[in-house]
Amino acid sequence: MSIKILTEHCSTPGIETFEVYRQKGGYVAVEKAVKKMTPEEVVEEVKKSGVRGRGGAGFPMGMKWSFLAKPEGIPRYLVCNADESEPGTFKDHYLMKTIPHLLIEGMIISSYALGANKSFIYVRGELMYVIRILEKAIEEAKAAGFLGKNILGSGYDLELIIQPGGGAYICGEETALLESLEGKRGNPRNKPPFPAVKGLYQSPTVVNNVESIATVSWIINNGGEAYAAVGVGKSTGTKLISASGHINKPGVYEIELGLSCDEFLNSDEYCGGVRTGHRLKAVVAGGSSVPIVPGALFLKNANGEDRLMSYESLSDGGFATGTMLGSGGFIAFDETACIVRNTWNFSRFYEHESCGQCSPCREGTGWMQKVLNRIEHGKGSMSDIDLLVDVSKKIEGNTICPLGDAAAWPVASAIRHFRDEFEWHIQHPLEATKAGAVYMGAVLV
């Protein structure tokens, strides 16, 4: 068994309660941090760990913390991004409902490190039942003296607030999240200024993903260097992977970064292989936004070397032959999956979720969806394929926030790697529109 930093105690009965969590060593890191360490020392350990933002961007968390402005007399805020909405991603959902105190403990230590006295966990509104679980955990932690005024006699005060979202993917973008937290529509802000300087209520703010914050207790207990010793290269530590689609064992798995993609897909410890009796056609490795790749390019890079589950290895080859680790939303497609239909499905998602602020995204996501719709329904023409590529290029890089890129990449990559499938749809409309029809020319693994 490989090292489990986040999920070691997830199968312990009662781990959602303060009592059991405490028995398993919970909140020891809070005691250590607030009693024996300065906030700067906590930041230093997190920096040393090399842990990278687990929401998808992969930016080093310690560095993000060190950017936080600290003007005198102005409050600072920590906001946890629990708006998990990227198709294929359900790890934060799993972690929060299973072991809520891991997040609460991480929030206390992180807030202490950043000098925040009021911190927020912004949870997607659909997960109201998880919000109830987190609120109960907060009450328990407060009753035990780990939250509220003068935590463990240290003089440090912290209030933790759970904020529900309202069903908007865009609020996973950190500045849209802050707008939403201020009671407004989730329109991303122009940057600069970055949240580290002007964030929530125009005060310096750090926004971190659930999984990122959940690593902090382990880092404080074991040291940043111990964390950095796990993983591979600049992909330190472990990562939660949400596995879905055509595999034998869908679920959430904690992997040590650097695990081979082949082992992740085929080992019984993880996905248990492609659905029995089927073969692998394509993979989305890191959530719906990252480029889709043929199965063979997920398992090995363009040079024929084994691909690893790490930020660097998955992106090896750039967008020509690589993809991204993203949020760790792994989706497997077997030979029964239609790439055109799936691309259309994802494009509907992005059209629906565009906030409408930037023209390239607002209009472009709609155009891509319409063109893909007509191809899928046997009414496409060959020029539509290049039209899609053209529209995707005009969105990419031309919007305030990354939703534009997120909408463009799945379309551009599907055409890059599965162009013959799009052509088949256009050239054989009668055949392609039959129920369950799938292009049979794809290379399978």
Next chain:
Amino acid sequence: MTENNNIVFTPERLAKVHEIIERYPEGKQKSALLPVLHIAQEQFAWMSQGVMDYVASLLHIQPVEVYEVASFYTMFHLEPVGKHVIEYCRTGPCVLMGGEEVFGHLQQKLGIKKGETTSDGLFTLKEVECLAACGWGPCFQIREKYYMHLNNQKVDEIIEELSK
């Protein structure tokens, strides 16, 4: 602004609303909008103009500040809904797990399409985007409860149970 004297939170909910408003820094009470809208929908089922105006009055903000938010976030129902609102996921991973067939069956079973309400007012079907339960799909949500690993038989059982 419409006057509507029937729209008032229950004492318990009103106390909860005031508790929520209090938790934000001074002058930032608008932050309470989303949580209060959720409580409003819990009691009043949907966002009538009267409900939104009432929420605006509690937060001391303009009604339009509530309208623009309630209409931006897809969880808030802008039309009357049935007793049980079934929000089923239409996004890729649930489709791979057989979502299209299962939710096609659901529509047949209820005799309504997405966005519609059954004539007895019992069920409303709403198509939603990814519910962050991809490995446990196909899934739908009714109020706070997630229903996962759905198939036609499970759908039948849930509908029959809720129809009692």
